[in-house]
Amino acid sequence: xxxxxxxxxxxxxxxxxxxxxxxxxxxxxxxxxxxxxxxxxxxxxxxxxxxxxxxxxxxxxxxxxxxxxxxxxxxxxxxxxxxxxxxxxxxxxxxxxxxxxxxxxxxxxxxxxxxxxxxxxxxxxxxxxxxxxxxxxxxxxxxxxxxxxxxxxxxxxxxxxxxxxxxxxxxxxxxxxxxxxxxxxxxxxxxxxxxxxxxxxxxxxxxxxxxxxxxxxxxxxxxxxxxxxxxxxxxxxxxxxxxxxxxxxxxxxxxxxxxxxxxxxxxxxxxxxxxxxxxxxxxxxxxxxxxxxxxxxxxxxxxxxxxxxxxxxxxxxx
Amino acid sequence: xxxxxxxxxxxxxxxxxxxxxxxxxxxxxxxxxxxxxxxxxxxxxxxxxxxxxxxxxxxxxxxxxxxxxxxxxxxxxxxxxxxxxxxxxxxxxxxxxxxxxxxxxxxxxxxxxxxxxxxxxxxxxxxxxxxxxxxxxxxxxxxxxxxxxxxxxxxxxxxxxxxxxxxxxxxxxxxxxxxxxxxxxxxxxxxxxxxxxxxxxxxxxxxxxxxxxxxxxxxxxxxxxxxxxxxxxxxxxxxxxxxxxxxxxxxxxxxxxxxxxxxxxxxxxxxxxxxxxxxxxxxxxxxxxxxxxxxxxxxxxxxxxxxxxxxxxxxxxxxxxxxxxxxxxxx
Numbered sequence: 083x084x085x086x087x088x089x090x091x092x093x094x095x096x097x098x099x100x101x102x103x104x105x106x107x108x109x110x111x112x113x114x115x116x117x118x119x120x121x122x123x124x125x126x127x128x129x130x131x132x133x134x135x136x137x138x139x140x141x142x143x144x145x146x147x148x149x150x151x152x153x154x155x156x157x158x159x160x161x162x163x164x165x166x167x168x169x170x171x172x173x174x175x176x177x178x179x180x181x182x183x184x185x186x187x188x189x190x191x192x193x194x195x196x197x198x199x200x201x202x203x204x205x206x207x208x209x210x211x212x213x214x215x216x217x218x219x220x221x222x223x224x225x226x227x228x229x230x231x232x233x234x235x236x237x238x239x240x241x242x243x244x245x246x247x248x249x250x251x252x253x254x255x256x257x258x259x260x261x262x263x264x265x266x267x268x269x270x271x272x273x274x275x276x277x278x279x280x281x282x283x284x285x286x287x288x289x290x291x292x293x294x295x296x297x298x299x300x301x302x303x304x305x306x307x308x309x310x311x312x313x314x315x316x317x318x319x320x321x322x323x324x325x326x327x328x329x330x331x332x333x334x335x336x337x338x339x340x341x342x343x344x345x346x347x348x349x350x351x352x353x354x355x356x357x358x359x360x361x362x363x364x365x366x367x368x369x370x371x372x373x374x375x376x377x378x379x380x381x382x383x384x385x386x387x388x389x390x391x392x393x394x395x396x397x398x399x400x
Numbered sequence: 401x402x403x404x405x406x407x408x409x410x411x412x413x414x415x416x417x418x419x420x421x422x423x424x425x426x427x428x429x430x431x432x433x434x435x436x437x438x439x440x441x442x443x444x445x446x447x448x449x450x451x452x453x454x455x456x457x458x459x460x461x462x463x464x465x466x467x468x469x470x471x472x473x474x475x476x477x478x479x480x481x482x483x484x485x486x487x488x489x490x491x492x493x494x495x496x497x498x499x500x501x502x503x504x505x506x507x508x509x510x511x512x513x514x515x516x517x518x519x520x521x522x523x524x525x526x527x528x529x530x531x532x533x534x535x536x537x538x539x540x541x542x543x544x545x546x547x548x549x550x551x552x553x554x555x556x557x558x559x560x561x562x563x564x565x566x567x568x569x570x571x572x573x574x575x576x577x578x579x580x581x582x583x584x585x586x587x588x589x590x591x592x593x594x595x596x597x598x599x600x601x602x603x604x605x606x607x608x609x610x611x612x613x614x615x616x617x618x619x620x621x622x623x624x625x626x627x628x629x630x631x632x633x634x635x636x637x638x639x640x641x642x643x644x645x646x647x648x649x650x651x652x653x654x655x656x657x658x659x660x661x662x663x664x665x666x667x668x669x670x671x672x673x674x675x676x677x678x679x680x681x682x683x684x685x686x687x688x689x690x691x692x693x694x695x696x697x698x699x700x701x702x703x704x705x706x707x708x709x710x711x712x713x714x715x716x717x718x719x720x721x722x723x724x725x726x727x728x729x730x731x
Contacts, residue, residue, distance in 0.1 A: 138630050139626075139629055139630045141626075166632070167632040167634075168632070169632075170630060170631060170632030171631045171632045172632075175630075175631070176630050178623070178626070178627055178630065180623040180626075180627075183622070183623040183624065184623050184624055184626075184627040185624055185627070186624045186628075186641045186645070187624070187645070187720075187721060188641075188644055188645055188648075188718070188719060188720060188721075189641065190720075197637060198628065198631060198633055198637070201633050201634050201636075201637045202631075202632060202633070230720045230721070232720070232721055243627075247631075
């Protein structure tokens with residue numbers, strides 16, 4: 083776990099709107115080691131999906147403002163959607179939030195896979211056996227390839243998309259909310275498949291984006307927490323869960339239910355307030371207004387610094 | 401599969417029955433008496449002669465029996481393929497009159513409908529998400545569809561026919577020619593065909609292009625398009641899939657418009673005095689020709705039903721999702 087796979091430095095991505103730029107990602111710097119599975123958590127609108135998308139494909143409204151992304155010591159041209167095509171699928175891949183509707187409804191899955199692979203210059207015959215082996219691995223029969231997406235259940239579609247996405251063994255896989263539309267037992271199966279894929283070397287590093295901290299706790303080596311377009315904390319999973327330093331992380335963890343604890347007389351507490359608008363974010367620490375520990379210095383922006391080995395925090399109190 | 405088509409067939413049969421019944425009723429509900437106007441045209445001197453003539457015609461056209469019996473006779477004759485005798489072109493049988501008009505209408509409508517559908521869809525798909533084309537040529541499409549049809553037709557006839565003098569503006573072929581199989585005659589047919597065709601083509605084309613452009617933009621924003629792009633699939637493949645899926649509602653649109661198109665052709669044929677079915681309908685109404693009107697409407701009904709049936713089959717072929725609904729989920 084020493085070699086660095088992904089290195090993101092000073093990444094800024096804005097959404098263009100009529101009222102001005104929404105600063106969805108503001109000066110994000112982090113690294114993912116080779117073979118590391120990093121969980122990316124945070125509440126809705128904190129920029130985690132934007133970060134995931136930035137690594138693959140910026141959509142029409144997103145603008146790459148500043149910063150670099152390096153994968154295996156090679157810079158990804160993330161602002162140039164045409165040049166990025168060389169890296170997509172082979173080097174870096176996203177399992178999208180919308181796996182249920184990710185496949186063309188009017189093409190048989192096998193035919194779609196074939197057309198897709200051949201459009202990327204890969205002979206379908208060369209991967210056919212590997213494809214079938216992986217289908218077996220996730221518990222899908224070979225004949226799904228002769229079916230249309232509507233003939234599959236939600237969980238089957240999710241697994242099919244996972245197999246398809248990782249077929250060319252990308253070095254980095256971004257799994258965006260892969261479990262959010264599934265029931266609990268399927269969630270677990272999907273999470274285990276992700277780990278299994280990594281252990282078998284189908285993917286080298288993973289970023290698992292989720293708002294479900296308990297899910298990443300089970301599969302991730304480290305967890306990164308985002309708040310309002312900025313990084314709050316990154317640390318190995320155990321450290322984040324047991325001794326978080328950033329007050330936001332502390333509140334986030336404490337708002338989760340624990341196994342074996344009865345909540346009849348002790349209500350779970352949430353975090354009062356809501357995140358600031360990213361259209362014109364306030365100066366200084368963005369969590370200041372909701373933070374119980376805020377003091378004068380918080381009007382200056384806290385740097386994202388390493389406080390212990392592998393433990394980064396952006397807070398003056400940490 | 402058989403159940404699906406069985407059910408469809410039943411619906412079509414029912415529609416046919418109702419439509420034919422309405423066909424029978426409409427001319428009879430029109431004010432006026434066709435036989436009386438025929439007799440008046442003949443200009444009989446004595447009232448007795450007029451009365452005899454009136455009686456003769458009434459019997460010939462089968463109008464002397466009660467209306468329910470006329471209705472039954474009408475069905476019996478229809479099943480024998482007999483549509484009666486034209487009042488306007490007495491004593492020619494309606495079948496012959498219609499058969500002479502049908503080739504003109506089909507030659508005009510089929511190329512206009514299919515070519516405009518094909519070209520409009522291709523063009524709309526091509527223009528979608530290409531800023532320059534989208535901003536310059538699509539407004540032209542909006543103008544074309546928004547134009548009242550007869551105005552466009554008259555404008556074309558005026559500009560290309562009267563001012564430029566390139567194309568003749570009336571008739572199916574030159575009045576100085578008799579129908580023969582010669583180059584001169586075919587050339588004349590084509591020259592007369594061109595203006596009505598272009599006017600129909602232009603109006604339909606604009607509508608299809610706009611519809612397709614909007615559908616393509618919608619499909620390019622669909623999840624499967626994003627997924628393909630995230631997989632680095634080339635634009636060609638993404639657009640190919642989008643086009644295929646966007647074409648589905650357009651096929652339904654084609655089926656729906658076929659019914660309306662016949663009405664559109666009536667106006668075209670009137671503006672250009674083109675000797676097709678639309679022209680016949682106008683003449684039949686002017687002359688209170690029950691039988692001709694019935695025959696022409698019958699043809700339109702059959703045309704619309706046939707077109708819808710073909711579209712039903714095409715839909716099953718192109719959209720796998722309709723297939724699952726067919727055999728109660730056995731697909």
